[in-house]
Amino acid sequence: MPDIRTVLIANRGEIALRIVRACKLLGLRTVGVYSEADAGLAHLRLVDHAICIGPAAATHSYLDGERILRAATLTGADAIHPGYGFLSENPDFAKAVERAGLILIGPASSVMRLMGDKISARRAMKANGVPCLPGSDAALPLDPDEIRTICDAIGYPLIVKAAGGGGGRGMRVVMKAEELLDAVESARKESGLAFGNADVYVERFLREPRHVEIQILADAHGNAVWLGARDCSVQRRHQKLIEEAPPPGIPEYRISDLGLACADAAARIGYTGAGTFEFLYEDGNFNFIEMNTRLQVEHPVTEMTSGVDIVREQIMIATGAPLSFTQADVRTNGHALECRINAEDPENFAPAPGTIKKWRAPGGPGVRVDTHIYDGYAIPPHYDSLIAKLIVHGSDRNDAIRRMSTALEELQIDGVPTTASRQVRLLNDPDFRAGIFTVHTLDRRRTGEQS
Amino acid sequence: MRQQKDETEDPIAGDFLESLVAAMRRHGAGVFEFENEDTFLSVVLEAESPDIPLDTSPDTGNAHPEAEFDVFVKSPELGLFASAGKSIGDSVMRNDVVGFVCVGPLRLAIRAPTDGLITEELVRDGTPIGYQEAVFRIRPVITS
Incomplete structure (x- = not known):
């Protein structure tokens, strides 16, 4: 069984903080890496060792696999958590980590390569009974x-x-x-x-599909489970704005059948760690589009409905531990929503980096905020505009929407414009309320507004 | 420049402050304080640029008394620090090699950005250093 004592977090922002928290829960040492533009990141105060790896440009820092590996060697890290984005789905980097004798908290490079190539992924899924277009x-x-x-x-x-x-x-x-x-x-x-x-x-090509995805966890002993489904149809230009679980209006047995097929396929291809199967859903049919071989931004939605700490499980799997529960133990309780709070113009979604003058987090039962911002934090212009994830859990969809509306109202972020005001409107949108938003709805409306 | 003074306005205060600031810069003083029974005046100069040493008398070559004018020697790369034998109290010239950063088989020189005296060693020999991480603090010495 591989021994993990020190985890290098090869990422930034809220997800780096999320990973540090999971590592601390497991009693692991942590190494935080950062670019010259990121010395003020919140998680760097919490890690055992923080080290600057390069200039602000991601190609010379967070996307530079050689520097990440060098930092791991210098700091004595034995595992690397890639988070999402950056190098998280790069099979060449995964291979380099394996060659260096380190553990990547994720699937083997060969499986990442198989699923990273959309053609081979499609072929593998078809062969394993996952519905494809x-x-x-x-x-x-x-x-x-x-x-x-x-x-x-x-x-x-x-x-x-x-x-x-x-x-x-x-x-x-x-x-x-x-x-x-x-x-x-x-x-x-x-x-x-x-x-x-x-x-x-x-x-x-599907004209009005919804985006539905299945979260799975698989260990190195051939066990795989699905933890739940998410609907991420509220998107603009392929970037998600609101995610929820379970997907509204789809019969539970259909989701369950799909989930079991995904877990089964994950086990068959030798997948390990956390992964997501993405589907387009139209006319009652699920159609596989791709697999994300990493942690997803929206993983907290499933954590809220399943009660499983996905990041903790990911790390445990990387140590070689078998899953601590079976499919029969997994339940979907209530309903969860996530709003991605981006530092952007809420109307045209143009990134708007700047300094957070003051911010106040919402709270109360069923409210969770994953963020790295603090008063005085300067959002660098070099990276993604995501500054916070607001997640709520309610007894049912209406309850979750009410909780999210209240939380968004309570949220205060001064200094930069954010998407929060747009999300308040979206929660009241009749199509969203009816659960019929498709992946094209928002973009189509914008095009309509402009023409 | 920050200043705190009592409420009394003096028509010569502007000229006085200008002369005072010029004198402070000339002598490398970062802080000036004056106090009597009912007056307290404190003038704190902010460094104009960490890399630009202040003026000093042409013949003394004295170190600046205020640490806020110190400059830091930074590593050009992420790697392992190797000492070049420099320690606190050593004087260095601009571009002198003050240490090395080892990146795999490469050994890159870390050079002093200015003439000065080493006032602090921030990294031990053989320890990891980050990109642009400070390894020495130097108090600039002005000679002309």
Whole structure:
């Protein structure tokens, strides 16, 4: 069994603080790394050793695997928690960690590589009984006639996607056959630049899907469980704004069947740690889109409904410990919501870094705030604009919405604009209340407002 | 510059303060305090730039008396600190090698940013140092 004594947290912001808390719970030493722009991060006061790894630019600090590994060696860390973003889903980094004789708190690099390539992930999921959209089972060939044959068989509209990436880059929606070849060409170019991999594939395009995802945990002994489902349909430009669990209006047995299929697939591919299977849900069907082989920003939503400390379990799994519970022990209790509070203009979502002059956290039963901000904290312009996650738990969806509305009202952040006022409005939106928000709703409304 | 003074306004106060600040800068004084029965005056100068030494008399080469003018020698890289034998009280010249940072097989020189006296060793030989982490404190010495 691998022995973990010191965990290096290769991340920043609220998630770094979240990981420090879990490590302390387990009695582990912690190392915090930071860039020159980040000396004021809240978690650095709590770690056993804080070390500056490089300049503000993430490519020379949080995205520089060599520097992270160097920091781990210098500080005697034996495990690295990558958090989310940055290097968390980089199989080359995971491999380098393994080669250095250290433990990455996450899946093996080979599994990360399998699921990181969207084509191989799709193939693996299909082979393991996870529902997928009709689409190409390999990278599109170069020959235009072959591309047309494949795509005509799938049917239009369809979406061209990058094999090596996500987040909307390298994606093109093709409404009719005449647009196909241009879309494939430009998607290839963008994918090559963004991910260093120009392979693209196609899937049937869904017009009004919801985003539903399944949280799983799997240990190194072949045990895997699913902890719950989340609905993350309230998004703008592929960035989530509100997440909730369980997804409203979907029968429990459908979610349960899907969850079991995901846990089973995770065990079969030799997955270890925390992971998320993402689906598009439309017309009563779930369609696998990708797996996130890391902790998700929105993991607290599932922690609130399941009572499981996902970060703690992740670390325990990395030590080689078997899961301390079985699927039969897992329950979904009540309803949870999360609002991502970003330092952004609430209308156009433009990032708005600045200094927090004063802030007050909401409280009361069922309210949780995960944040790294404090009075006087200067938000650097170099990174993501997420400054806090406000999470609530209620007896049912209406109760959770009421608690969130009160918490947002109570939340005070002076010095920078935030998305909170927009989220107050969203909670009262009839479509949100009805649980029919799709991943396109917000963007479509914005486009409508502008046109 | 911060200043605290009593309520009494004096028409010569502006000129007086200007002369006082100039004199303080000339002599490298960071703080001036004056007190009598009903008056307390305190003038604290903020360093204009940590890297720019204050003026000093042309022939003395004295160290500045106030630590707030000290400059820090920083490591150019993340690595392991290796001593170059420098310690408190040693005088250094600008660009002198005051230590090394070992990055794998590389040994990079850490150089003094200014002439001065080492007043504090912040890192022990053989310990990890971060990117731009201070390894020595130096009190600048002005010579001309």
